[in-house]
């Protein structure tokens with residue numbers, strides 16, 4: 001694990017222009033992949049989608065073989081290895097999908113999967129078998145059926161818009177969705193999940209940020225970022241436009257070996273969120289997606305890292321470490337625990353402070 005934290009863009013912002021890099025040829029031409037390394041990567045690209053936006057490509061240091069941005073977005077031959085425990089649908093979306101585009105796993109909230117494409121394709125994506133260029137958008141009769149389901153289930157208090165990345169939709173399409181959500185009286189909270197503010201920040205204009213608001217509902221927006229280097233001036237400005245428009249910003253990150261699995265990087269990442277008005281929310285243990293074993297660390301390693309954050313950072317900077325139980329049983333917090341010996345009703349307990357010292361707490 002590296003403790004080095006590089007926060008600033010490697011290339012000037014002016015280079016963050018042009019077209020996205022969508023195949024191995026483009027990566028070789030840009031100098032992000034050595035020509036002699038291309039054969040296995042072509043095989044990876046035939047199986048899993050590739051896309052790096054100009055903003056992401058500009059953040060990669062091609063001279064660093066362990067560059068954390070390259071690791072997130074440039075294909076790796078290790079993706080050709082699928083471990084026996086890995087699953088095409090690791091969090092069991094299909095088992096909880098009553099109609100196309102809706103995942104209803106918990107009683108009071110539902111996912112609305114609006115599109116199956118993204119501006120970037122993360123190499124660790126938990127939906128990598130379902131997302132890709134040209135991935136279907138939920139439109140027409142399918143969208144009508146999804147909204148009919150949401151309208152009929154009065155217990156749904158929150159709707160989470162996801163995909164793919166729903167912020168690739170045009171402002172016009174977004175307004176169609178938000179207008180329909182506004183008509184669901186029992187839905188009180190809406191939440192967008194997206195990487196766009198970090199990987200394509202120029203998309204988040206003030207007008208687009210307003211389009212994402214749902215009249216009459218509390219609007220949350222979960223920003224996906226995994227490394228402090230993603231907080232470029234353009235990304236920070238995009239986050240400010242979203243916060244200023246009235247969204248409550250929360251974070252989601254994936255704990256990834258070779259990207260952010262060290263205390264210094266995680267600390268800088270969580271502080272960057274808070275400095276940009278994004279409350280750290282979820283730090284996901286990596287899902288069992290196919291070809292992603294090179295990103296995974298053990299739960300014990302993850303707990304030790306999260307425990308270190310508790311000692312080092314403001315309470316505002318603490319995410320919840322989350323495991324999505326493989327197969328669809330849902331998300332659970334996976335510690336670490338700071339209290340033991342309190343399992344019996346009425347018993348006291350032993351509390352561990354941030355320096356590892358133990359303190360007895362009396363029985364009730």
Ligand code: SF4
Nearest residue numbers: 118121122125164195
């Ligand atoms: S943005 Fe999200 S859905 Fe899209 S590739 Fe990355 S992790 Fe997967």
